[in-house]
Amino acid sequence: MDSHNEVAATVYGPVVQAQVIHGDVHLQHPGTAMTTPRQLPRAAATVVGREVELALLDRYLDEPGATVVVNGTAGIGKTTLCLHWARSVAQRFPDGQLHVDLRGFDPAHPPLSPTEAVRGFLDGFGVPPERIPARHDAQVNLYRSIVADRRVLVVLDNARDVDQVRDLLPGGSGCAAIVTSRTELTGLVVREGVRRLGLGLLAEADARRLLGSRLEGVPADDDALATLAAQCAGLPLALAIAAGRAARHRGFPLDVLVDELRTQSRRLDALDTGDPYTTVRAVFSWSYRALSVSARRLFRLLVLPTGADLALPAAASLAGLPVGPTRALLGELTGANLLEEHLPGRFRCHDLLREYAAERLLEEEPVESRDAAARRLFDSYLRTAAAIDAILNPHRLRVALPPPEPGVTAAEPADYRQALAWCAAEHHTVLGAVEDAVRRGFDRHAWQLAWALVTYLRRFGHHRDREAIQRLALAAARRLGDRFAEAKICRVLGKTLVGAAQYEEAETLLDHAVELFRALGHPAEEADALLGRGKARKQTGRVAEADADARRALTLVESADHANLRASALIAIGRCALRLGDPEETIRRGTDALALYREIGNREGAADALRALGSACQARGRFDEAVTHYQASLDLDLALGDEFYAALVLDRIGDTHLAAGRPAEAVDAWERALTLAETLDPHQAGALRAKLDAAGDG
Numbered sequence: 001m002d003s004h005n006e007v008a009a010t011v012y013g014p015v016v017q018a019q020v021i022h023g024d025v026h027l028q029h030p031g032t033a034m035t036t037p038r039q040l041p042r043a044a045a046t047v048v049g050r051e052v053e054l055a056l057l058d059r060y061l062d063e064p065g066a067t068v069v070v071n072g073t074a075g076i077g078k079t080t081l082c083l084h085w086a087r088s089v090a091q092r093f094p095d096g097q098l099h100v101d102l103r104g105f106d107p108a109h110p111p112l113s114p115t116e117a118v119r120g121f122l123d124g125f126g127v128p129p130e131r132i133p134a135r136h137d138a139q140v141n142l143y144r145s146i147v148a149d150r151r152v153l154v155v156l157d158n159a160r161d162v163d164q165v166r167d168l169l170p171g172g173s174g175c176a177a178i179v180t181s182r183t184e185l186t187g188l189v190v191r192e193g194v195r196r197l198g199l200g201l202l203a204e205a206d207a208r209r210l211l212g213s214r215l216e217g218v219p220a221d222d223d224a225l226a227t228l229a230a231q232c233a234g235l236p237l238a239l240a241i242a243a244g245r246a247a248r249h250r251g252f253p254l255d256v257l258v259d260e261l262r263t264q265s266r267r268l269d270a271l272d273t274g275d276p277y278t279t280v281r282a283v284f285s286w287s288y289r290a291l292s293v294s295a296r297r298l299f300r301l302l303v304l305p306t307g308a309d310l311a312l313p314a315a316a317s318l319a320g321l322p323v324g325p326t327r328a329l330l331g332e333l334t335g336a337n338l339l340e341e342h343l344p345g346r347f348r349c350h351d352l353l354r355e356y357a358a359e360r361l362l363e364e365e366p367v368e369s370r371d372a373a374a375r376r377l378f379d380s381y382l383r384t385a386a387a388i389d390a391i392l393n394p395h396r397l398r399v400a401l402p403p404p405e406p407g408v409t410a411a412e413p414a415d416y417r418q419a420l421a422w423c424a425a426e427h428h429t430v431l432g433a434v435e436d437a438v439r440r441g442f443d444r445h446a447w448q449l450a451w452a453l454v455t456y457l458r459r460f461g462h463h464r465d466r467e468a469i470q471r472l473a474l475a476a477a478r479r480l481g482d483r484f485a486e487a488k489i490c491r492v493l494g495k496t497l498v499g500a501a502q503y504e505e506a507e508t509l510l511d512h513a514v515e516l517f518r519a520l521g522h523p524a525e526e527a528d529a530l531l532g533r534g535k536a537r538k539q540t541g542r543v544a545e546a547d548a549d550a551r552r553a554l555t556l557v558e559s560a561d562h563a564n565l566r567a568s569a570l571i572a573i574g575r576c577a578l579r580l581g582d583p584e585e586t587i588r589r590g591t592d593a594l595a596l597y598r599e600i601g602n603r604e605g606a607a608d609a610l611r612a613l614g615s616a617c618q619a620r621g622r623f624d625e626a627v628t629h630y631q632a633s634l635d636l637d638l639a640l641g642d643e644f645y646a647a648l649v650l651d652r653i654g655d656t657h658l659a660a661g662r663p664a665e666a667v668d669a670w671e672r673a674l675t676l677a678e679t680l681d682p683h684q685a686g687a688l689r690a691k692l693d694a695a696g697d698g
Helices: 003-012 051-061 078-092 114-124 136-147 162-168 186-192 204-214 222-231 236-247 254-263 265-273 276-289 293-301 312-319 323-335 351-364 367-392 416-440 443-452 454-459 463-480 483-499 503-520 523-539 543-560 563-579 583-600 603-619 623-640 643-659 663-677 682-697
Strands: 019-021 024-026 067-071 097-101 153-159 176-181 195-198 340-343 346-348
Touching: 051 067, 051 078, 051 195, 067 078, 067 186, 078 097, 078 153, 078 176, 097 114, 114 136, 114 162, 153 162, 162 176, 162 186, 204 222, 204 236, 222 236, 222 254, 236 276, 276 293, 276 351, 293 312, 293 323, 293 351, 312 323, 312 367, 323 340, 323 346, 367 416, 367 443, 367 454, 416 443, 416 463, 443 454, 443 463, 443 483, 454 463, 454 483, 463 483, 483 503, 483 523, 503 523, 523 543, 523 563, 543 563, 563 583, 563 603, 583 603, 603 623, 603 643, 623 643, 643 663, 643 682, 663 682
Parallel strands: 067 176, 067 195, 097 153, 153 176
Antiparallel strands: 019 024, 340 346
């Protein structure tokens, strides 16, 4: 097995050994096969005036490992051309098509980092988040290993510079990549030897043909078409907007619209200079003024969100209108080519359109109106995120939200699947919303939204995002002077840092959370903070102090009647007892906790209790009982998709078999554990290799 396939097998093997045959991963566990990504957005059915470029792309595709950079000015049609071509050749890449908008020249958002882009590709192949390495270079190696012996098409749209692109190129001889950028990416062309294809303005005949294809039924003669094409300077984006304006007034002769443009001499001066930025602004202004008053207002407000796109509920909240009227306004904007529905129900603006909308916002929308729209938007994200958190983690201590603002529309996911779909679609948008809420002074929304995202970010491996927004949230809570909010965020940030082995800062934050909750009279919240602090103390060897925290937590939750926290406290006491030499107490506490978790339907908690019971039985020499408990925990971990704990349990199963005199069974369990741990925990993987080496020497 070559090195690429070894990595792929490690990633996609479940808890049994994977076989890799001719570059394909074949799994012996149902439901773990690799996903074939189909990420290409919608594309135009036809492209006018780019026949030569399409033929060149076809020719370049025949070269092994083809990579092409398509560059040109904004609005020249780079993305349109590349997506149309990619769709036309998609069948030649049966192992998948990847696409990412790198946002290299987005005026409102930072460029997408290579790390974020690679993570999106790994998600597209269905790599479980628990198996995605933390380091960027390891993620890149994993991505390239997956595609090495496959036929995959990679479309990298809107690149800013070479550094943003280099790590995303697939490298396999059967793959192809196409990159779009406003710049030439000379370094990539020179050092990597990739092809470059420059797009220029459309020739007059092609510009007229493009207009004619979109103006069927509009009274027009050849001279009017030629004049309009010239006024639009052959820029495809300008031509499309002009055609949209004309098509909405089919009863008007095209000469009327041409004369209207001609009279706007100040705005059309740039068409004579060939400056595409000014050209686009002129045509945008002309099209913008043709909109209804309500559509113009929504167009301006659409630049307030920090994400690359937005969904209908967010747009409705910005407008402060019900969904129905908002959908009609969005239809007006897409019909005028001022907005694109690039995915069903998701809308975005071209980057220059966003810049123009931002200018209109500053000049035409009062400050108080902007702030009110932003508040409604943050409220929409907050209420949706809180509802999703209740689906993902129903046993969590909740945050009471104030009544929604008038005009707020929240998404309403019906189940776990829909909740995860929203999280995936809105990941960058809601993270940006936390930052934007801080910047705009909406500190309550900032801390509550960060709190509501904790379960999603923790469960799906976005650890750095989780820490970053919690730090923003803590500063926001302190600015508000809200001690309850400060305590909540201190606790979740402290627990996050325990997982990152930053124990000193974690304990400081958790100390503060304990003190605040005690002073505020919230026993259940205090108990949760005590359990977090106890874990930090136990990890640093202060087991007696951790035991005291767990017992204090148990006393608090018994009076507060909180079954989930009571079970958590019992588990914490049991684990401390095991470290202190009393496995019988661990068994008693674990049995009680398991019953409570099963009573309230907490499968994650039940798996934790079974792990504790297995450890206690193993320590007592009751090896068969230990394996039974561990296996039950393993089944729950796999059902939940929690492969970090699955690897841990398999390691313990191997230790138990070895202690019971069953070395063959031990090796089997360790090999299965290593398959999972390889990309999850390098330290654990190293320990497992050492065990396997020792078993081989024996």
